[in-house]
Amino acid sequence: QQQVKQSPQSLIVQKGGISIINCAYENTAFDYFPWYQQFPGKGPALLIAIRPDVSEKKEGRFTISFNKSAKQFSLHIMDSQPGDSATYFCAARWGGATNKLIFGTGTLLAVQP
């Protein structure tokens, strides 16, 4: 059962454009929502994360928008650059001490120069 649904599966954006990736979850027990960036041959690396009591978090060109009532959150990459080309995963953490992450299926982003 897929508990975190991610879309789109792939995305092509022109340099300087805005990349938007969406995720939706079902379980209200999730208490932390990170986004990971993965380059080919590398492990995922934390990009930015948000807690459900915050509606938006911005770090540089990366912004998470969080809609708790809709159980949706999204990643916005402003002024997208070719170096941003990677696979992006949203995730959700089970509350409590388990620190268990449930990952989405990933979005392959290609930023064209």
Place this chain on the structure above:
Amino acid sequence: EAGVVQSPRYKIIEKKQPVAFWCNPISGHNTLYWYRQNLGQGPELLIRYENEEAVDDSQLPKDRFSAERLKGVDSTLKIQPAELGDSAVYLCASSPGTSVSYEQYFGPGTRLTVT
């Protein structure tokens, strides 16, 4: 600070053969995770250790998979015998503990191909 180290980076074996993966977490990180990442998918947790203790192995196929974390530092994940469906990237991650941070730090993974 050195990151999570994994070896080997690549492994090709024939089905029914055994294989083992090794992980050295970030120094001081008490929690260690093994994930499996199938092609085009997100990582899926196999097992989580708190120090030496496996506290969540509910997703580990115990008929063929085993893991250990002796002395609460390095860890080994083993598959015996391997099946074609085990082809995937096996990722190790570590974290300092939830009282410090929720962040998990991933290693580069071991890409396993079973032929």
